[in-house]
Amino acid sequence: MNPEALLPLPAATFHILLAVADQDRHGYAIIRDIEVRTGGTLRLSAGTLYRSIQRMVEQDLIVETDERPAPEFDDERRRYYRITPFGRQVAKAESQRFASLVEQARALGLAPGRP
Amino acid sequence: MNPEALLPLPAATFHILLAVADQDRHGYAIIRDIEVRTGGTLRLSAGTLYRSIQRMVEQDLIVETDERPAPEFDDERRRYYRITPFGRQVAKAESQRFASLVEQARALGLAPGRP
DNA sequence: CCCATTATAGCCATAGTGGATATATCTATA
């Protein structure tokens, strides 16, 4: 499966990939991570999150893991997700697309920084 | 009106802003410009284009211009559009948002280039 | 004159999203 075929990604999907890139996270932790990362400007709704997760598992962008934290830090309601190698490829392709858009905007004087 | 309030922009809207940033263009020319700029990967459908244009005029991101090219190069069917100062502000804000996403992806090892 | 291309526009179906609601568990505190 070609990573480019999934581009452009839905906004929620890209943010979720960033959230699980450095460590496994459960759904609710993903919402909070995105809120922190965007400085509070993006608050993923629960509806969007859980449907996005379902789709992303089907697309093999993320997988649910069996590994749980130590029982004293765990919460049995949680379901943890991990990015897949394919998920990494897709995230790289999408951020490359963003980088290209930023370059074009700069060339047109539509971005702060060097013109 | 705060430019940030319109973010994140629909994908088509941002591409249209880039297309009319350097010169006035008519609808069909916008479609071709986007196709060229994205290396053929993004082909805006006519339906998306004209509905996006209507919305963007209502939001004061672009305006229809009276200026026409010399008659020998003109085509009376065409309607030309120009980016507004507010449209520039919004495009800058959106490309700033993209740049921030690329930075985060880089920090997570999810972008080619410097880690 | 004919036909492909250019050009704008409306219609219908689908995908992604937000907001509301439901259910249940965990945690702090009164």
Added chain:
DNA sequence: TATAGATATATCCACTATGGCTATAATGGG
């Protein structure tokens, strides 16, 4: 202990953005 509020997952409905199709019409080359 009781209970309120935060945590956690999930589903439903409505709305927006998009793609694809169709309609209409003018332009330009053979």
